Amino acid sequence: MEKKIRLGISACLLGKKVRYDGGHQWDRFITGTLGKYVDFVPVCPEVECGFGVPREPMRLTGNPDNPRLITVRTGVDHTARLMDWAQKRVKELEAEDLGGFIFKSDSPSDGLERVKVYNDQGVPVKKGAGIFAHLFMEHFPLLPVEDEGRLHDPLLRENFIQRLFAFKRWREVASQKNRALANLITFHTRHKLLILSHSTQHYRVMGNLVARAKEIPIKELYSQYQTLLMEALHLKTTPKKNTNVLYHLMGFFKKDLSADEKQELLEIIDSYAQGLLPLIVPITLINHYVRKYQQPYLEEQYYLNPHPLDLQLRNHV
Numbered sequence: 587m588e589k590k591i592r593l594g595i596s597a598c599l600l601g602k603k604v605r606y607d608g609g610h611q612w613d614r615f616i617t618g619t620l621g622k623y624v625d626f627v628p629v630c631p632e633v634e635c636g637f638g639v640p641r642e643p644m645r646l647t648g649n650p651d652n653p654r655l656i657t658v659r660t661g662v663d664h665t666a667r668l669m670d671w672a673q674k675r676v677k678e679l680e681a682e683d684l685g686g687f688i689f690k691s692d693s694p695s696d697g698l699e700r701v702k703v704y705n706d707q708g709v710p711v712k713k714g715a716g717i718f719a720h721l722f723m724e725h726f727p728l729l730p731v732e733d734e735g736r737l738h739d740p741l742l743r744e745n746f747i748q749r750l751f752a753f754k755r756w757r758e759v760a761s762q763k764n765r766a767l768a769n770l771i772t773f774h775t776r777h778k779l780l781i782l783s784h785s786t787q788h789y790r791v792m793g794n795l796v797a798r799a800k801e802i803p804i805k806e807l808y809s810q811y812q813t814l815l816m817e818a819l820h821l822k823t824t825p826k827k828n829t830n831v832l833y834h835l836m837g838f839f840k841k842d843l844s845a846d847e848k849q850e851l852l853e854i855i856d857s858y859a860q861g862l863l864p865l866i867v868p869i870t871l872i873n874h875y876v877r878k879y880q881q882p883y884l885e886e887q888y889y890l891n892p893h894p895l896d897l898q899l900r901n902h903v
Contacts (some may be wrong), residue, residue, distance in 0.1 A: 590625045591754050594679065594698050594722075597628035599734050604630040613734050619897060620747065627682050627891060631695035631718040635671035637664075646694045650703040650713035655694055665717070668695060672718045676725040683731060685757070686750045689719050691735030696722075698733035698834035728816045729753070740902035741822060749819045751893045752777065756815060766804050770811060771796060779801040779889035781818050783831045788818035823903075829859040831889060835872050842879040851875075866900040 600614035646653035703714035732747035
């Protein structure tokens, strides 16, 4: 890549000793494998707003929709302090040109979801979000975000990183001043099958939007398209959705494949659909046929190469 993605991240995941107990939560995949493609922008809400290391642990209490941040032993309410800092920090982060954010799971300040919120009897429900994470998502509603705990799920990991790279490509298109309409049409054409693998509904709506592109002011067009794009890619792919796209891809070779090649591809797609093979197997074979039979349209499809191969994300889905 010419330019790395600037990725916000909870500082403890980079190995920084900023947790309440003086420890960290260094993540090997994030810093090592993914780290080759991103520039990290570390944030630690509790340290940056003035709490020391080590410090008394805190937790969320009260209404899960509007929780308070309370110290565990002394019962001091630090909600206003963290909120004031967070509101300023998200505005500062506008200048960082972030392409996404990875939060620390279960944190009362930057947990993404299912954070424990304690009631008056001290009983927790996992229905909260960290105070900083909640404000960040409100301020940057379209940015790809995830928490490090969920990234251990291969499907969620592939989905998040796919969104990171798609959003990067979109912002590169949106930043170009010349040929705005033509650039959007090219972007959509190259991402059609990727969108289809996430949502047939969004695929149809976005196709209709692009078809009416000349009727819509360009700024409004770009805004609508960006919202639909990130909504679509946030939805999970499934073996059924991917199988539909794989059969669609196979149709491009109906005049090229020999009977044996067609049968082999059908068997591999069927094995993937049954969960016997990972997605990378039919994708690799189709990429081979794209080169062998010179399919220029498919060569441009990001579905076949949505992120760097050495991340090995489709080896496990």
